[in-house]
Amino acid sequence: MPAVPTILERPQRWDAAFGPDMTDAAADRLLATAPFREMDAEKFPKRTPLRDILRYDTRLLRFRKGEIIVRQGDYGTSAFLILDGTARVVLQPALSPASLGRQAPGKKGLWRTLAQLWNGARPPESFSLEQLIPSSEIGARQDERDVRVFLQDLPRVLDAHRTEQMRAGDFFGEIAALSRMPRTSTIFADSDEAELLEIRWQGLRELMKNDNALRAHINKTYRERALASYLRATPIFQRLDEAQLERVAGAVEFSTFGDYDWSGDYKRLAQSGAVRPEKEPAIVTEGDYPNGIVLLRAGFARVSQKTGGGERTLNYLGAGQIFGLNEITHNWRNPDAPVNFQFSLRAIGYAHLLVAPTRVMEEIVLPSLQKNELPPPVKAKQSFDVDPPETGARENVGAEVLEFLTENRFFNGTAAMVIDLDRCTRCDDCVRACASTHDNNPRFLRHGPGVGRLMIANACMHCADPVCMIGCPTGAIHRESFGGQVVINPATCIGCKSCANNCPYDAIRMVEVRDRTAELMVDQEGKAIVKATKCDLCVGNYGGPACQRACPHGALTRMNLNNLDALTRWLKK
Amino acid sequence: MKRFRRQHFWGLAVLLVATVAALGLDAHFRRALPDYAFLTGWILLGAMLVLTLYNARKKLPFLPIGNSETWLQVHIYLGFFTVLLFLIHLNFRLPHGQFEITLAWLFALVSGSGVAGLILSRVLPRRLATRGGEVIYEKIPALSHALKAEAENVALGAGARSPVIAEFYARRLAGFFSGPQNGWLHLVESRRPLNALIAGLDDLRRTGSDAERAMLEKLTTLVRQKDGLDYHRSLQLTLKLWLFVHIPLTYGLLIFTALHVVLVFGFSGGAR
Numbered sequence: 077m078p079a080v081p082t083i084l085e086r087p088q089r090w091d092a093a094f095g096p097d098m099t100d101a102a103a104d105r106l107l108a109t110a111p112f113r114e115m116d117a118e119k120f121p122k123r124t125p126l127r128d129i130l131r132y133d134t135r136l137l138r139f140r141k142g143e144i145i146v147r148q149g150d151y152g153t154s155a156f157l158i159l160d161g162t163a164r165v166v167l168q169p170a171l172s173p174a175s176l177g178r179q180a181p182g183k184k185g186l187w188r189t190l191a192q193l194w195n196g197a198r199p200p201e202s203f204s205l206e207q208l209i210p211s212s213e214i215g216a217r218q219d220e221r222d223v224r225v226f227l228q229d230l231p232r233v234l235d236a237h238r239t240e241q242m243r244a245g246d247f248f249g250e251i252a253a254l255s256r257m258p259r260t261s262t263i264f265a266d267s268d269e270a271e272l273l274e275i276r277w278q279g280l281r282e283l284m285k286n287d288n289a290l291r292a293h294i295n296k297t298y299r300e301r302a303l304a305s306y307l308r309a310t311p312i313f314q315r316l317d318e319a320q321l322e323r324v325a326g327a328v329e330f331s332t333f334g335d336y337d338w339s340g341d342y343k344r345l346a347q348s349g350a351v352r353p354e355k356e357p358a359i360v361t362e363g364d365y366p367n368g369i370v371l372l373r374a375g376f377a378r379v380s381q382k383t384g385g386g387e388r389t390l391n392y393l394g395a396g397q398i399f400g401l402n403e404i405t406h407n408w409r410n411p412d413a414p415v416n417f418q419f420s421l422r423a424i425g426y427a428h429l430l431v432a433p434t435r436v437m438e439e440i441v442l443p444s445l446q447k448n449e450l451p452p453p454v455k456a457k458q459s460f461d462v463d464p465p466e467t468g469a470r471e472n473v474g475a476e477v478l479e480f481l482t483e484n485r486f487f488n489g490t491a492a493m494v495i496d497l498d499r500c501t502r503c504d505d506c507v508r509a510c511a512s513t514h515d516n517n518p519r520f521l522r523h524g525p526g527v528g529r530l531m532i533a534n535a536c537m538h539c540a541d542p543v544c545m546i547g548c549p550t551g552a553i554h555r556e557s558f559g560g561q562v563v564i565n566p567a568t569c570i571g572c573k574s575c576a577n578n579c580p581y582d583a584i585r586m587v588e589v590r591d592r593t594a595e596l597m598v599d600q601e602g603k604a605i606v607k608a609t610k611c612d613l614c615v616g617n618y619g620g621p622a623c624q625r626a627c628p629h630g631a632l633t634r635m636n637l638n639n640l641d642a643l644t645r646w647l648k649k
Numbered sequence: 650m651k652r653f654r655r656q657h658f659w660g661l662a663v664l665l666v667a668t669v670a671a672l673g674l675d676a677h678f679r680r681a682l683p684d685y686a687f688l689t690g691w692i693l694l695g696a697m698l699v700l701t702l703y704n705a706r707k708k709l710p711f712l713p714i715g716n717s718e719t720w721l722q723v724h725i726y727l728g729f730f731t732v733l734l735f736l737i738h739l740n741f742r743l744p745h746g747q748f749e750i751t752l753a754w755l756f757a758l759v760s761g762s763g764v765a766g767l768i769l770s771r772v773l774p775r776r777l778a779t780r781g782g783e784v785i786y787e788k789i790p791a792l793s794h795a796l797k798a799e800a801e802n803v804a805l806g807a808g809a810r811s812p813v814i815a816e817f818y819a820r821r822l823a824g825f826f827s828g829p830q831n832g833w834l835h836l837v838e839s840r841r842p843l844n845a846l847i848a849g850l851d852d853l854r855r856t857g858s859d860a861e862r863a864m865l866e867k868l869t870t871l872v873r874q875k876d877g878l879d880y881h882r883s884l885q886l887t888l889k890l891w892l893f894v895h896i897p898l899t900y901g902l903l904i905f906t907a908l909h910v911v912l913v914f915g916f917s918g919g920a921r
Binding site: 189192193497498499500501502503505508509512513522523526528529531614617618619622624625626627628629630631648649 | 774777778
């Protein structure tokens with residue numbers, strides 16, 4: 077008897093509204109408010125009408141004076157529009173880490189370092205009360221839905237920092253939302269009943285696509301605030317003078333492929349056993365005319381080449397890497413024998429990229445480069461066992477390892493724990509060292525997925541795209557200001573699990589905390605206090621990660637897996 | 650030159666130079682210095698203490714006092730050099746007297762267990778990686794127990810209904826699944842017990858019904874998984890156990906050495 081298929085309604089984009097309490101009336105009110113009232117609703121496609129974008133991709137938020145709206149350094153996938161009241165952006169100097177709910181950067185002192193000799197006997201996950209009291213510079217309020225952190229001494233903040241007021245109609249956070257870069261400033265509410273509209277990136281992308289004025293505004297902001305400095309820091313543009321750089325910046329186009337919420341999809345697929353998500357939108361297809369070089373600004377992309385009936389991964393690119401320079405240079409030098417793109421490029425998860433058009437490259441950029449800075453000519457058809465030169469990976473780690481790293485998204489790790497099983501004696505010195513360094517609490521599991529002799533242990537990788545940081549309501553999880561490690565401030569962690577749920581690699585654990593006598597800490601209702609914990613890369617310790625230093629056989633390292641050269645060297649040591 | 654090869658090259662080069670120098674100095678000073686045995690004894694004791702410090706380093710991972718890997722390299726090459734120092738201290742003669750013989754045996758056992766540990770730690774990880782199926786040692790009992798429960802369910806459970814398989818399970822597999830098996834044979838890479846069990850299951854498959862074949866297929870998989878766990882247990886246990894020989898012996902050696910020093914100074918005429 078043939079099996080009867082289960083019938084269910086096909087999931088739609090707007091099954092889950094961004095703001096659960098957004099109503100039709102609220103959407104109508106927004107339609108009558110600037111800048112939406114100036115938008116031509118007819119220009120929006122039927123599948124994504126303006127009203128539905130406002131209804132399902134936005135939410136209304138109210139802030140009281142002093143409440144922080146966005147923090148400098150946080151990652152976010154939404155932009156904000158002030159509807160009513162005012163907000164204030166902190167310009168110079170930036171607010172202290174304590175004011176943002178973070179822990180002060182710095183190493184442990186001599187006494188605290190030595191105290192670890194006897195702290196090992198402490199009960200697991202135990203804290204003193206002082207360790208869990210947040211800085212007096214901030215306070216927190218909780219309503220039914222959100223936790224809001226506010227600045228306690230607003231007059232002092234205004235005195236000590238240069239700030240600028242923002243008013244109704246002002247947009248902010250759009251660059252961070254569209255490019256998945258950290259927020260560049262802290263913004264807090266400046267009036268008692270500030271009403272803001274938060275627009276998630278999907279909605280913002282649709283609005284930009286269909287409204288010329290908003291697109292022009294964001295383009296202008298992007299070019300002014302982000303593009304010039306980025307291009308200046310990119311090696312192939314470094315020989316350009318200001319005028320040339322301005323011309324290039326004017327011609328560069330930016331776009332985003334894939335889905336910023338890749339981690340959720342990936343986690344669901346990984347948990348269901350279907351590890352390989354097939355949603356990899358093509359940025360460049362092999363054989364296309366090379367109409368510009370692609371600069372990856374954020375996210376990741378897979379370089380592949382057709383082979384037989386399928387495609388074979390050759391490499392992956394991360395932020396700062398370039399695709400297509402070989403072909404463009406070849407065609408510029410050999411106009412009579414042009415080549416098309418030799419490889420395909422697909423976004424893995426998401427990729428935010430800039431495209432410098434061929435014309436600009438040929439007229440301005442390529443002539444400025446020295447001969448030895450130009451890539452070699454492209455051969456008629458490069459074999460798939462040759463590394464694409466634009467990746468910079470000269471030695472291949474092997475197709476199997478490459479597939480493994482790509483499928484598991486390990487290239488996201490800037491400090492992944494890589495173990496060479498050929499040398500690892502399973503002595504657990506690394507685990508013991510981690511526990512000793514963290515008051516008797518190991519912060520990783522010496523186990524994880526592997527391929528051949530390579531294992532990636534279950535430890536925080538301090539990702540290039542730290543999705544765990546998105547949505548932390550108090551800023552407790554943050555990047556350390558010096559080294560960029562992702563760390564958690566236990567004093568401001570409220571145990572909401574947002575980071576643990578977001579982490580696609582299950583590297584964050586929620587633990588019930590205890591006092592120094594091993595008794596559980598509870599709140600007024602008797603519920604256990606829960607905190608998020610994870611590897612902090614021994615940020616406060618001298619000498620670097622204890623796990624790596626404790627391995628007697630050189631079998632464990634913390635490594636940026638976006639650098640295949642380093643991995644190859646390490647594996648061939 | 651690759652990193653590990655460079656490490657070995659420099660380690661061996663330094664050991665060679667130190668050995669030649671030590672032998673040269675020994676030949677020159679043995680007769681020239683009146684308290685030569687005291688001098689070599691103190692040097693030997695110093696070297697032994699430095700070797701012991703490696704264990705202390707392991708207990709202090711949070712202090713910036715060098716990588717464990719570097720310490721281990723020093724421990725290995727200094728360990729070999731200490732054997733030479735020991736022989737020089739003995740004047741390349743066999744010890745005499747009950748106490749000195751015990752001390753020499755302890756030294757030999759500590760050195761021997763160290764060399765054995767070095768060989769094991771270079772050979773066994775590779776074998777574990779080649780076999781695959783990485784598993785945390787502490788989880789092996791729980792995983793074994795789960796396999797046993799699954800095998801019992803297949804062979805003896807409500808849906809089983811095969812007296813032949815039930816009998817085979819009781820006779821051949823119950824013991825196999827009941828706990829760790831074939832530890833020594835795994836160490837020497839013998840697959841004899843596994844092959845015998847698989848052959849037994851294959852024999853049954855030839856004459857079994859379709860339902861029995863499916864059960865036997867499942868049992869074969871479980872047997873292979875259990876064998877893999879036993880393999881990991883055997884090799885990982887060996888990697889852990891050798892330290893339980895090396896370290897207590899080291900402490901014993903240090904105690905006897907301390908006594909030796911006291912005795913030597915108590916009867917200092919005997920040290921010459």
